[in-house]
Amino acid sequence: MFLTFYGAAREVTGSCFLMQVSGKNVLIDCGLRQGTDVFDGEEDGFVFDASKIDYVVLTHAHIDHSGRLPLLYKKGFRGKIYCTSATKKLCNIMLLDSAHIQESDAEWRNRKYKRSGDYMIQPLYTMEDAENVCRYFYAVEYGEKKNLFDGFSIEFSDAGHLLGSSSVTVTATEEGVTKTLVFSGDIGNVGQPLLNDPKYLKKADYIVMESTYADRVHAEPGNTEDDLARIIQTTLDRGGNVVIPSFAVGRTQEILYFIRHIKEEGKVKGHDGFSVVVDSPLAIEATNIFSEVGEMYYDKEAKDLIDQGVNPIGFEGLSVSITSEDSRMINEDPGPKVIISASGMCEAGRIRHHLKHNLWRNECTILFVGYQAIGTLGHAIQNGAKRVRILGDDIAVNARIEVLGNTSSHADRVGLMRWLDAFDNRPDRVFVVHGGEGNTEKWADDVRTQFGFNAVAPKFSESYDLLKNVRLKEGYTPETHSRVTPNTVYKYLLESGSRIGELIKNFKGRTNSETKKFVRELDDLFKRYS
Numbered sequence: 016m017f018l019t020f021y022g023a024a025r026e027v028t029g030s031c032f033l034m035q036v037s038g039k040n041v042l043i044d045c046g047l048r049q050g051t052d053v054f055d056g057e058e059d060g061f062v063f064d065a066s067k068i069d070y071v072v073l074t075h076a077h078i079d080h081s082g083r084l085p086l087l088y089k090k091g092f093r094g095k096i097y098c099t100s101a102t103k104k105l106c107n108i109m110l111l112d113s114a115h116i117q118e119s120d121a122e123w124r125n126r127k128y129k130r131s132g133d134y135m136i137q138p139l140y141t142m143e144d145a146e147n148v149c150r151y152f153y154a155v156e157y158g159e160k161k162n163l164f165d166g167f168s169i170e171f172s173d174a175g176h177l178l179g180s181s182s183v184t185v186t187a188t189e190e191g192v193t194k195t196l197v198f199s200g201d202i203g204n205v206g207q208p209l210l211n212d213p214k215y216l217k218k219a220d221y222i223v224m225e226s227t228y229a230d231r232v233h234a235e236p237g238n239t240e241d242d243l244a245r246i247i248q249t250t251l252d253r254g255g256n257v258v259i260p261s262f263a264v265g266r267t268q269e270i271l272y273f274i275r276h277i278k279e280e281g282k283v284k285g286h287d288g289f290s291v292v293v294d295s296p297l298a299i300e301a302t303n304i305f306s307e308v309g310e311m312y313y314d315k316e317a318k319d320l321i322d323q324g325v326n327p328i329g330f331e332g333l334s335v336s337i338t339s340e341d342s343r344m345i346n347e348d349p350g351p352k353v354i355i356s357a358s359g360m361c362e363a364g365r366i367r368h369h370l371k372h373n374l375w376r377n378e379c380t381i382l383f384v385g386y387q388a389i390g391t392l393g394h395a396i397q398n399g400a401k402r403v404r405i406l407g408d409d410i411a412v413n414a415r416i417e418v419l420g421n422t423s424s425h426a427d428r429v430g431l432m433r434w435l436d437a438f439d440n441r442p443d444r445v446f447v448v449h450g451g452e453g454n455t456e457k458w459a460d461d462v463r464t465q466f467g468f469n470a471v472a473p474k475f476s477e478s479y480d481l482l483k484n485v486r487l488k489e490g491y492t493p494e495t496h497s498r499v500t501p502n503t504v505y506k507y508l509l510e511s512g513s514r515i516g517e518l519i520k521n522f523k524g525r526t527n528s529e530t531k532k533f534v535r536e537l538d539d540l541f542k543r544y545s
C-alpha cells in the first residue's frame with residue numbers, strides 16, 4: 016500500500032496524490048498547477064502513466080484540484096471519477112472553461128510565435144478532451160460509503176470550502192491490514208454564507224492536510240453584509256455603478272446571497288428594486304447549478320429559505336447578460352447599478368470592459384471581494400495605481416476603490432488547528448501539502464511540536480509505504496521555468512516605481528513623524544537592494 020505525492024508538494028496548487036493498493040491505482044485529485052511558474056518536463060503530461068489510473072477521487076471542483084482531468088483523459092485515462100453531485104455539475108462547466116482558456120492561450124501565443132518565426136505550441140487540452148472526461152464522472156453524496164473495489168472504500172464529508180467540497184476518508188485493506196486515510200481537501204473558513212462549517216473527522220491512521228493559510232489569522236469577519244450595503248448605498252446615491260470583479264463560482268453566489276438579504280431588509284434606501292447584473296457566462300451557469308443542487312449542500316440559514324420556497328441567491332432586480340451584446344448594453348443604460356463580472360483578478364473576460372467604462376468616473380466604486388495576485392490588473396488597482404492600461408487604452412483611476420474584508424474560503428491557522436485537534440486518535444503520520452512560501456514545512460513543524468504527531472512536508476514524487484509507515488523514495492524540487500518573461504516582470508517593477516512616485520507626492524502636508532517613518536523605510540529598502 017503506497018502513497019506518492021505528485022502535486023501540491025511544498026506548493027499551493029496542482030493537488031495530485033497517487034494511492035496504490037492491491038495492484039490498483041487511485042488518484043486523489045488531479046489539479047492544474049497555477050500561477051506563473053511551470054515545472055520543466057511536466058508541462059504537457061504526467062510523470063506516471065495516465066492510462067494505468069483506475070480511479071480518481073475528487074475533493075472539489077476548483078481547477079487546482081480538478082484541472083488536469085481533461086489531460087488525464089487525453090493521455091489515456093478511461094477509469095472512473097468519483098465526487099459529490101455538486102462537484103460533478105461544477106466540473107462540467109469549469110473544465111470546459113479551463114479548456115477554453117487553454118485553447119485561446121495557445122492560439123494567442125501561436126499568433127505571436129508565428130510573427131517571430133518561433134515554434135508552435137498545442138493547447139494543454141481541448142474542449143473535446145474536457146467534454147469527453149466529463150462522461151467518466153460518478154456522484155457519491157456526503158456520508159455515503161462507496162466501495163470502489165475489494166478492500167478499498169471512500170466516504171466524502173463536507174469541507175465547507177466550496178459548494179460540494181469535501182474531505183475524503185479512504186479505508187484500504189491489503190495483506191489483512193486495514194489503514195484509514197483522511198485527505199482534507201481544502202478546509203473551509205467558518206461562518207461563510209451558504210456553506211456549512213467544515214465537518215471535523217475523528218479517526219485516521221494517516222492524514223494528508225492542506226496548509227494554505229497556516230501562517231495567517233483572518234481578521235474578525237466584521238459585518239460583510241452591512242459593509243456591502245453601505246458601499247452600494249453611497250455609490251448609488253452618487254449616481255455611480257458598483258463594479259465587482261468576482262470569481263465566477265462561489266464568490267459571486269455569496270455576493271448574491273448578501274444582496275438578496277440587503278434588499279429584503281431594505282438596507283439600501285431610496286433606490287427601490289435597484290438592479291444587479293451578473294455579467295459572466297461561467298458565473299451565470301454556476302448560479303444555475305447553485306440553484307438546482309439539493310439542500311444537503313447548504314447551511315441552516317440557506318436551507319430554511321429553501322424550505323420557505325425562497326431562492327437564497329435570487330431576488331427582484333437581478334438580471335444576467337448572456338450574449339456579448341447584452342453585456343455591451345449594460346454600460347449604455349445610465350441608471351446606477353451593481354455589476355458583478357469575471358474574472359476575479361481583472362485579468363480577462365468581460366470585467367475589463369466594465370472597468371474601462373467605470374474606472375475613470377468619480378461617482379463609481381470598484382469593489383474587490385477576493386484575493387488579488389501580484390502582477391494582475393486587480394492588484395495594481397487595489398494598490399493605488401492612478402492610471403492603468405485596459406484593452407489598449409490608458410484609463411485614469413478616479414473611481415473609489417473598496418475591499419470587502421475577510422471573504423476567504425480557506426481556514427486560517429486557528430481553523431487548521433481546530434480541524435486537526437478534532438481527531439481522537441494519534442495518527443501514524445501527518446503529511447502536510449498545499450501551502451506556498453514554506454508553509455508546508457512550517458506547518459509540519461507546528462504539528463510535530465504542538466500536537467506531538469509524526470509530521471512531514473513531502474516533496475514532489477516522494478513515496479511512502481503505508482503498511483510499514485516508512486519513506487520509500489525521497490522526493491525532489493523540480494526545476495521551474497517562468498511563464499512570465501523577464502520583460503513582463505520588469506514592467507511590473509516600473510509600474511510599482513511610478514506608484515512610489517505618486518505616493519511621495521501625496522506626502523506633502525503630512526505630519527513630520529509620518530514622513531520620517533516613510534523615509535526610514537525607503538532608506539532600508541535602498542540599503543537592501545543597492
Ligand SMILES: [Zn+2]
Binds near residue numbers: 075077176177201
Ligand atoms: Zn479550493
Ligand SMILES: [Zn+2]
Binds near residue numbers: 027077080449
Ligand atoms: Zn486548493
